Amino acid sequence: MNPAIAPYRFLLWAGWLGLAVLGGWGVFERLFHGHGQANYGSYVVWGLWVSGYIYYIGLSAGAFLLSSLIYVFGVHKLERIGRLALLVAVITLAMALVAIFFDLGREWRFTHVFLSPNFSSMMAWMVWLYTAYFLVLLLExxxxxxPSLAQWAGEEGLRGRLGRMLSGSRAPLTEAQCREGAGWLRALATVGVPLAVTFHGGVGALFGTLSAHPSWHTPLMPVLFLTGALVSGGGLMAFTAAAFWPQQDRVWRESLTLIGKAVLGLLLFDLMLEWAEFSIPMWYGVGGEYDHLMNVLFGEYWYVFWVCHILLGTLVPLALLAFRGREPWAIGTAGLLIAFTFVAVRLNIVIPALTDPNLVGLESSFTDARLRFSYLPSFFEWQVIAGIVALGCALFYLGLRLLPVTTPEPQPKAP
Amino acid sequence: MNPDTTSTPQEAPAETGFTRRDATKLAVVAGGLGLVALAGKTLSKLKTTAASQQPRGPQTVREVAPLGTVPVDGQEDVLVRMQDELRRAMAKPIEQRRWKMVIDQRKCVGCHACTVACIAENKLPSGVVYRPVMTETTGTFPNLATRFTPRPCMQCENPPCVPVCPVEATYRRPDGITAIDYDHCIGCGYCITACPYNARTRDLGENYTAGTPMAGRAPYEKLSSNEYGKCWDRQNHDSPVGNARKCQFCVHRLEEGLLPQCVTTCIGRANFFGDANDPDSLVAEMAAKASAHVLLPEMGTKPSVVYLS
Structure with missing residues (x-):
């Protein structure tokens, strides 16, 4: 762990325990009592969990694409965070899958998507693509x-056992084996890039192909999802590398500065796309889309856009990266703010479109708590999200402690 | 070891460029994924869902007894005429029928009897409604007008909810009704978001008696629903709990020669139902009126529910 956050260890543990207890309770409720305490319904059919799903899956695609800079495009300055980025990508993908699992009405039938897929559905494509992505990610x-696991193989104790079990080798790898592995890594990462782009673009297309919701039905949607993934995933990696890297040396600073610059560029690009997304339908102040976007900007939940996304998720990180772009604390804080508040962007994609009926009078045609065109996540929904975050943190901690993610890579031994 | 000076094994291939060996590895990885895709495509052909096994032809012909006690002579109640036309339609194979509903908004008084009858017929729980009646008031006092628009499923010719289903649990029957295979639906809600009419709802497993001493145990809550001609028991959280649900023109009643419940219940005879492929049917006649229109025509869904206003 980075010495800078070591003094806060107790607080971090206490926070995690709180999340785990709250989350465990929520997950128990969900598994044994169903959806009863959730606030989504028949009209606002997707809520916090679907937003959480696209948020986590974006983090995963972003972290993965960052790792591909190293393994495919040979950006050696970032080499040291490659394994950390892959670990984060695997964990956030797992978190996304747990979130969407809990959202399904008949969750144990998820196998049907594999056994009888309908390939005209963007959702079937998305599931198949992220399954392939998951496999590629694990192998990568x-x-x-x-190489590092094999280095441990000769040791006694847990590390040695883990090294032998996970590397499948009883001795450090030879140079030839290392080269062979690096070749496979490169091949997997090369295939993984189009896969990550397709599957996350596919998540955007899942929304974009639905003509029923004009705010979703835009060709920009897959592009927005991809840029969002890069920004939020890049932000998360900036924070992770800043906070959890054990050696605060020159290379670490250089890597962080480079990530910071990349995130700054991506953030500006995303801001430009967002400007297009809002300004074009709203420019003349007329049309159905205008009302919808006015609701996002100045409706009941205006603060989700202005405070969470624009202020905390864009302006503050922009200022930190632009004026303190060489300082690790600033890069880490900016990354954390971007990654954490990006959930506001995901919420603003999913929820407002569903609270906007196409038929006049439908909202008052039948009085039922589930037949309303309004939505605010319930405590129970937040609990399940807390559980998923606790799970992700636990997996990350275990990965950090048990796997050679931040240790320097070994020098290959000559045969 | 000083990490600053560490040279990594990954650097070597990057420095030497893309070798033939790398290309082979790339081909193996891409080929592996291709094999997975091929397996998926094969699976999708082998699948035996309700959508892929819809009965057609003579086996779908139903003999419905003619009305014995009521004369059908042109002066009868429209319900009697439509009932007789239904008998005629059911004598044809399913693929030759095309069910259509016409709702005369000038006759609808907004009593919501159809909504309630539908709930009783299909044993709908709270949170699920197939046919709400929308009320729209226009003008300012004292010049006001109110229009009622019952909104069943539009049974679209081009249903946006069907292609989106990731498991083909929702499909269009040969008679034009969009159906849901409750045993197959995973409850993802994608079809619900795809419907521009909000005609699909989500059964979250709740009951009207929730929070009362009778929670889930009221006699009517123990009754099974007969949608799609099967017996659906929601107790023990069985399907259709967790599924998407929608109006299906009461196909279980049609199979028995009965009109949809909302049609028979309408006190103003504002609903017309029948086979649009039968040029002599009342519904075909009404659908051809100059005032006929559909909801949200710009969506391109081609609804089978037509309104007269």
């Missing part, structure tokens, strides 16, 4: 960690 992580 294994190839990336294997």
């Amino acid at each position: 992580l294994w190839f990336a960690l294997r």
Whole structure:
């Protein structure tokens, strides 16, 4: 762990325990008592969990694409965070899958998507693509960690056992084996890039192909999802690398500065796309889209856009990265703010479109708590999200402690 | 070891460029994924969902007994005429029928009897409604007008909810009704978001008696629903709990020669139902009126529910 956050260890543990207890209770409720305490319904059919799903999956795609800079495009300055990025990508993908699992009405039938898929559905494509992505990601992580794991294989104790079990080798890898592994890693990462782009663009297309909701039905949607993934995933990696890297040396600073610059560029690009997304339908102040976007900007939940997204998720990180772009604390804080508040962007994609009926009078045609065109996540929904965050943190901690993610890669031994 | 000076094994291939060996590895990885995709495509052909096994032809013909006690002579109640036309339609194979509903908004008084009858017929729980009646008031006092628009499922010719289903649990029957296979639906809600009419709802497993001493145990809550001609028991959280649900023109009643419940219940005879492929049917006649229109025509869904206003 980075010495800078070591003094806060107790607070971090207490926070995690709080999340785990709250989350565990929520997950228990969800598994044994269903959806009863959730606030989504028949009209606002997707809520916090679907927003959480696209948020986590974006973090995963972003972290993965950042790792591809190293393994595919050979950006050696970032080399040291490659394995950390892959670990974060695997964990956030797992978090996304847990979130969407809880949202399904018949969750145990998820296998139907594999056994009888309908490939005209963007959702079926998305599931198949992220399954392939998950497999590629796991294999890539294994190839990336294997040289270091094999280095542990000769040791006694837990590390040695883990090293032998996970690397499948009883001795450090030879140079030839390392080269072989690096080749596979490169091949996997090369295939993984189009896969990550397609599957996350596909998540955007899942929304974009629905003509029923004009705010979703835009060709910009897959592009917005991809840029959002890069920004939020990049932000998360900036924070993770700043906070959890054990050696605060020159290379670490250089890597962080480079990530900071990349995130700054992506943030500006995303801001430009967002400007297009809002200004074009709103420019003349007329049309159905105008009312919808006015609701996002100045409706009941205006603060989600202005405070969470614009102020905390864009302006403050922009200022930190632009004026303190060489200081690790600033890059880390900016990354954390971007990654954490990006959930506001995801919420603003999912929820407002569903609270906007196409038929006049439908909202008052039948009085029922589930037949309303308004939505605010319930405590129970937040609890499940807390549980998923606690799970992700636990997996990250275990990965950090048990796997050679932040240790320097070994020098290959000559045969 | 000083991490600053560490040279990594990954650097070597990057420095030497893309070798033939790398290309082979790339081909193996891409080929592996291709094999997975091929397996998926094969699976999708082998699948035996309700959508892929819809009965057609002579086996779908139903003999419905003619009305014995009521004369059908042109002076009868429209319900009697439509009932007789239904008998005629059911004598044809399913693919030759095309169910259509016409709702005369000038006759609708907004009593919501159809909504309630539908709930009783399909044993709908709270949170699920198939046919709400929308009320729209226009003008300012004292010049006011109110229009009522019952909104069943539009049974679209081009239903946006069907292609989006990731498991083909929702499909269009040969008679034009969009159906849901409750045993197959995973409850993802994608079809619900795809419907521009909000005609699909989500059964979250709740009951009207929730929070009362009778929670879930009221006699009517123990009754099974007969949608799609099957017996659906919501107790023990069985399907359709967790599924998307929608109006299906009461196909279980049609199979028995009965009109949809909302049609028979309408006190103003504002609903017309029948086979649009039968040029002599009342519904075909009404759908051809100059005032006929559909909801949200710009969506391109081609609804089978037509309104007269």
